[in-house]
Amino acid sequence: MVKLVFQVRVKNQLGLHMRPAMAIVKLLEHCESDVSFTYKDKKVNAKSLLSLLLLAAGKNSTLTIEVNGEDANLTMEKLVEAFESQFPLPEGGDCIKKSDIDQPKP
Amino acid sequence: MQVEQEIIIKGFALCRGVAIGKPFFLSHDDFAILETRILPTHMEREIERYREALSRSKQDIKRLQKQLEMESAAEGILILEAQLEMLRDPLLTIEIEKEIKNNRKNVEFVFQQALLRYQEQFQEMNDTFFAERFQDLQDVSRRIFGYLHESGHLSLSDAPPHSIVCAQELTASDAASAHSDCVSAFLTEIGGATSHAAIVAKAKGIPYVTNVSLQNLKDHAFHQIIVDGRTGKVIFNPSKETLKEYEELRDRMQQEAKALERMAKWPAETFDGYSIRLSANLDMTHEIDLIHQWGANGIGLFRSEYIFISTNGIPSEEDQQRIYQRMIGRMKGLPVVIRTFDIGGDKAALYQSFCNERNPFLGCRATRYLLKEEEILKAQLRAILRASIDGNVSILFPMISTLSELRQAKQMLQKARQELNLFHPIRVGCMIEVPSAALIVDHFVKECDFLSIGTNDLIQYALAIDRSEQALNEYHEPADPSMIRLIKLIISEADKGRIPVSLCGEIGSDPRFTALLLGLGIQELSVPPRQLPLIKNAIRRTSIVDAVQLAERALSMTTAQEVLDLIVSDYQKNTSDDLFYTHSTS
Numbered sequence: 094m095v096k097l098v099f100q101v102r103v104k105n106q107l108g109l110h111m112r113p114a115m116a117i118v119k120l121l122e123h124c125e126s127d128v129s130f131t132y133k134d135k136k137v138n139a140k141s142l143l144s145l146l147l148l149a150a151g152k153n154s155t156l157t158i159e160v161n162g163e164d165a166n167l168t169m170e171k172l173v174e175a176f177e178s179q180f181p182l183p184e185g186g187d188c189i190k191k192s193d194i195d196q197p198k199p
Numbered sequence: 200m201q202v203e204q205e206i207i208i209k210g211f212a213l214c215r216g217v218a219i220g221k222p223f224f225l226s227h228d229d230f231a232i233l234e235t236r237i238l239p240t241h242m243e244r245e246i247e248r249y250r251e252a253l254s255r256s257k258q259d260i261k262r263l264q265k266q267l268e269m270e271s272a273a274e275g276i277l278i279l280e281a282q283l284e285m286l287r288d289p290l291l292t293i294e295i296e297k298e299i300k301n302n303r304k305n306v307e308f309v310f311q312q313a314l315l316r317y318q319e320q321f322q323e324m325n326d327t328f329f330a331e332r333f334q335d336l337q338d339v340s341r342r343i344f345g346y347l348h349e350s351g352h353l354s355l356s357d358a359p360p361h362s363i364v365c366a367q368e369l370t371a372s373d374a375a376s377a378h379s380d381c382v383s384a385f386l387t388e389i390g391g392a393t394s395h396a397a398i399v400a401k402a403k404g405i406p407y408v409t410n411v412s413l414q415n416l417k418d419h420a421f422h423q424i425i426v427d428g429r430t431g432k433v434i435f436n437p438s439k440e441t442l443k444e445y446e447e448l449r450d451r452m453q454q455e456a457k458a459l460e461r462m463a464k465w466p467a468e469t470f471d472g473y474s475i476r477l478s479a480n481l482d483m484t485h486e487i488d489l490i491h492q493w494g495a496n497g498i499g500l501f502r503s504e505y506i507f508i509s510t511n512g513i514p515s516e517e518d519q520q521r522i523y524q525r526m527i528g529r530m531k532g533l534p535v536v537i538r539t540f541d542i543g544g545d546k547a548a549l550y551q552s553f554c555n556e557r558n559p560f561l562g563c564r565a566t567r568y569l570l571k572e573e574e575i576l577k578a579q580l581r582a583i584l585r586a587s588i589d590g591n592v593s594i595l596f597p598m599i600s601t602l603s604e605l606r607q608a609k610q611m612l613q614k615a616r617q618e619l620n621l622f623h624p625i626r627v628g629c630m631i632e633v634p635s636a637a638l639i640v641d642h643f644v645k646e647c648d649f650l651s652i653g654t655n656d657l658i659q660y661a662l663a664i665d666r667s668e669q670a671l672n673e674y675h676e677p678a679d680p681s682m683i684r685l686i687k688l689i690i691s692e693a694d695k696g697r698i699p700v701s702l703c704g705e706i707g708s709d710p711r712f713t714a715l716l717l718g719l720g721i722q723e724l725s726v727p728p729r730q731l732p733l734i735k736n737a738i739r740r741t742s743i744v745d746a747v748q749l750a751e752r753a754l755s756m757t758t759a760q761e762v763l764d765l766i767v768s769d770y771q772k773n774t775s776d777d778l779f780y781t782h783s784t785s
Binding site for chain 2: 107108110111112115118138140141142143144146147149151179
């Protein structure tokens with residue numbers, strides 16, 4: 094069991110709003126580890142869309158992320174990459190299409 | 200209690216058409232939530248009830264998504280996807296079930312308590328943008344409650360065919376989820392002519408009448424309702440004669456609509472051979488098919504703010520380029536006019552207005568705000584430049600009120616060109632929708648390739664009327680002599696400068712104004728796709744000679760009513776067979 098704690102900065106213009114929050118939830122869907130985000134003393138389950146929205150983390154906020162589990166390293170990499178690139182839209186579309194989001198269940 | 204006699208009510212018509220059907224009540228009421236104890240033996244059943252409600256809500260949303268996909272309305276799919284995610288959210292699944300078990304209370308009570316807690320948390324947020332997210336949660340909750348409450352038939356998708364949907368108020372998502380196969384008309388107590396719901400209803404062609412008192416209806420059993428969306432007349436329990444009259448009318452209107460659509464291949468020219476460009480206003484990508492189907496010249500106005508709906512915020516330059524490129528590609532070489540973002544200084548407010556389902560294109564906005572937010576305007580201009588290399592694209596700047604604003608905007612474009620090293624020709628124009636611009640239009644003419652008259656705002660500012668108010672004088676403002684003169688002034692100066700003028704406001708899509716606009720000298724009309732057949736028909740039924748004479752007479756009149764009477768009688772003379780716009784005003 095690996096536990097990792099690290100920080101990220103929210104670079105998105107509008108903060109951690111609907112689209113990035115959705116992207117995070119989808120990203121973590123298949124991760125085994127437990128993941129939590131802490132912002133200003135509020136700690137939430139990062140796999141819960143509502144919890145992420147309740148954080149109301151605006152642009153330039155610093156989040157502390159805790160990842161606990163077998164695939165912690167990979168999860169951390171994915172999260173760091175996602176925050177750095179500001180959650181871009183998938184290729185070939187002008188918005189997130191349903192087919193982009195539906196991933197086959199393992 | 201059965202009411203036998205025919206009852207006629209006059210409401211305010213928001214969308215034209217005639218419908219005959221049965222009432223279907225849509226309620227957004229909060230149900231009275233009772234708190235009851237659940238015995239341990241009934242616990243499992245209670246949890247099962249909740250899971251069932253969640254499951255049915257999921258099915259509803261998936262069905263809505265399919266509908267949006269088929270209509271190629273990529274917009275809104277993200278919002279629905281987020282709602283689906285909320286239905287899977289541990290806070291709404293595991294946590295609620297835990298509470299039901301721990302507190303031994305019924306689902307409705309537990310769920311509502313949780314909702315109130317979240318509402319408090321959302322309301323505490325300083326940032327209104329985040330606080331507004333609660334609306335999405337509320338939307339989902341209403342659905343869940345509808346399936347928990349035994350008699351709750353909340354969803355429009357439950358409406359049987361030939362339903363006249365009756366509600367206190369209509370939200371845009373109600374209008375969006377209405378199938379025109381099942382929903383024949385909307386009746387509401389309150390509603391705005393420029394509300395998002397009305398716009399969606401018009402886009403779908405569903406008759407809509409508001410200002411109807413529905414209180415009386417609930418106590419009586421009305422079997423049939425006739426809705427006349429042209430006059431705003433609503434007839435409850437129509438007599439045999441009335442029913443027959445309207446059935447025939449409705450059939451004839453359907454035939455007329457079909458006949459008009461067959462005109463798609465014919466040119467938009469008067470019967471003496473004067474042709475004008477008839478283009479379409481584009482808000483939603485699925486309308487592009489209609490544009491081709493109904494033979495428009497091109498896109499006369501692409502309201503670029505619409506892309507906010509699908510991306511929940513201002514998209515990146517790359518994302519925008521993709522969107523514009525796809526649209527331009529689908530237009531297959533036909534001209535496209537892209538209007539740069541028409542938003543205020545507060546981007547959150549724009550997104551807010553989408554969520555609150557007010558008209559998303561209203562608000563305090565101007566290119567001046569965009570000029571301050573240089574990054575945003577430049578990114579958009581760069582995206583347009585990159586997307587337009589192989590297309591026939593023009594750029595339109597909105598809400599220009601001074602010449603220096605226009606010059607700054609053009610400088611921004613020049614900067615963008617230099618950064619990208621792209622110097623392919625693109626026509627640049629600006630909207631004339633503020634009186635200050637109209638008054639110095641001769642200067643604008645020298646620095647633009649074309650002009651576009653935005654009558655909606657021009658009327659509002661020139662006559663000092665707030666168009667978001669439920670205006671009783673919907674008809675009179677556009678026909679006001681001051682408006683006719685303003686349009687004439689703009690066109691005269693543009694003529695001297697040899698540049699074309701297009702018109703993209705509401706009056707452009709009202710066929711009774713078509714001849715007048717032609718006679719004043721408009722070279723291009725841009726209308727909602729659904730109106731293309733009617734406007735083309737109006738063009739073909741007049742001659743430019745008559746149109747010019749009509750305009751001269753209109754210019755000499757002193758009141759809006761006189762002008763309106765003139766153009767209406769002219770329209771009725773030329774197009775007496777149009778059932779949508781020619782009718783007695785009783």
